[in-house]
Amino acid sequence: MRVGIAFHEKYQQYDFGPGHPFRGDRFSNSMKLFEDQGLLKLPHIMVLQPEIARRADLLRVHNRNYVDLIFDFAEKSRPYDLDTPVSPPILEAALYIMGGGLKIGESLCAGEIERGVSLGGGLHHAGIDFGGGFCLFNDVAILARFLQEEHGIKRVLILDYDVHAGNGTSNIFFSDPSVLFISVHQDPKTLFPGTGFIDQIGKGDGEGFNVNLPLPPGTGDNTYSFALREIFIPLAKEFKPEVILANGGSDPHFADILGSLTLTVDGFFDLSRLIVKVSEEVCHGKVVLHIGSGYNPSILPNCWYALAAGVSGLNKIGVKDATKPPVEMSWCRERVKATIKELKKILGKYWNCFR
Numbered sequence: 229m230r231v232g233i234a235f236h237e238k239y240q241q242y243d244f245g246p247g248h249p250f251r252g253d254r255f256s257n258s259m260k261l262f263e264d265q266g267l268l269k270l271p272h273i274m275v276l277q278p279e280i281a282r283r284a285d286l287l288r289v290h291n292r293n294y295v296d297l298i299f300d301f302a303e304k305s306r307p308y309d310l311d312t313p314v315s316p317p318i319l320e321a322a323l324y325i326m327g328g329g330l331k332i333g334e335s336l337c338a339g340e341i342e343r344g345v346s347l348g349g350g351l352h353h354a355g356i357d358f359g360g361g362f363c364l365f366n367d368v369a370i371l372a373r374f375l376q377e378e379h380g381i382k383r384v385l386i387l388d389y390d391v392h393a394g395n396g397t398s399n400i401f402f403s404d405p406s407v408l409f410i411s412v413h414q415d416p417k418t419l420f421p422g423t424g425f426i427d428q429i430g431k432g433d434g435e436g437f438n439v440n441l442p443l444p445p446g447t448g449d450n451t452y453s454f455a456l457r458e459i460f461i462p463l464a465k466e467f468k469p470e471v472i473l474a475n476g477g478s479d480p481h482f483a484d485i486l487g488s489l490t491l492t493v494d495g496f497f498d499l500s501r502l503i504v505k506v507s508e509e510v511c512h513g514k515v516v517l518h519i520g521s522g523y524n525p526s527i528l529p530n531c532w533y534a535l536a537a538g539v540s541g542l543n544k545i546g547v548k549d550a551t552k553p554p555v556e557m558s559w560c561r562e563r564v565k566a567t568i569k570e571l572k573k574i575l576g577k578y579w580n581c582f583r
């Protein structure tokens with residue numbers, strides 16, 4: 229079993245400046261921890277250097293007007309919105325990050341690796357004709373389409389475990405039954421982007437293939453894992469994808485400054501291993517994690533390492549949280565159970581496993 233980790237020095241240009249929660253040192257800090265922990269020296273780990281994505285790759289999911297708009301904004305160093313600056317170096321870095329996902333996809337299809345980590349990926353707030361939330365282009369969606377269009381893969385499952393709902397990915401695949409999109413996130417009534425409710429299930433042919441599982445602020449490792457076992461595992465078994473793409477960085481961690489879920493470093497390790505285990509059961513272990521988010525720089529590398537170590541098949545990790553997570557509120561599990569019950573009722577029309 230071989231694992232590819234895509235990384236390029238230029239990723240560091242994806243830096244929104246002092247005072248902004250998205251800084252470019254996240255990539256190098258994480259790679260340094262991977263190095264220090266010995267991950268990069270393991271014989272089955274390959275670091276892959278991507279090239280920039282081509283415009284044609286962006287157009288696999290984004291429309292031409294939007295792509296032109298971002299290139300134009302970059303030239304003028306004009307921000308897309310208040311949260312999302314654009315400049316020539318940021319655009320170049322974004323294209324390298326898109327290229328990272330594609331590099332993993334190429335290596336996977338060439339049989340050079342079985343699992344991949346696209347470091348810095350998971351820019352899931354970019355939709356067909358919009359960006360925002362620190363995202364210009366959607367690398368996860370571009371990779372899914374690349375695999376379908378260039379390598380004949382029919383069914384892709386995307387598990388989005390970022391603390392924020394993946395509104396961009398949802399938008400791109402909302403009418404498409406060939407991509408099962410499952411987003412597990414903090415209740416959007418309490419967090420950006422304000423969408424990702426259980427009744428947003430897709431439309432037309434894609435009805436039933438867009439799944440949102442919102443969790444209350446304060447949800448911890450055990451309840452999170454319970455929710456995945458109730459929703460993600462049965463859907464993956466019934467959908468039978470040919471590859472699983474997953475995305476999310478450290479923003480569901482209890483010490484993150486934007487999110488309010490309360491996962492731990494150990495929780496991320498378990499989450500990653502669970503995704504791998506499911507991929508082995510349903511799609512011969514073909515899995516790619518896009519690890520990019522996180523807004524507390526002091527815990528980000530540990531969480532990213534835990535995720536990467538899980539994909540890499542490690543049985544234990546040498547990093548842990550310095551402090552204990554808050555205790556989950558007693559009502560939290562019951563609330564999640566009620567949401568799951570309601571969600572299964574809605575999805576039962578489309579999925580045997582929930583009938």
Ligand SMILES: [Zn+2]
Nearest residue numbers: 390392479521
């Ligand atoms: Zn996020």
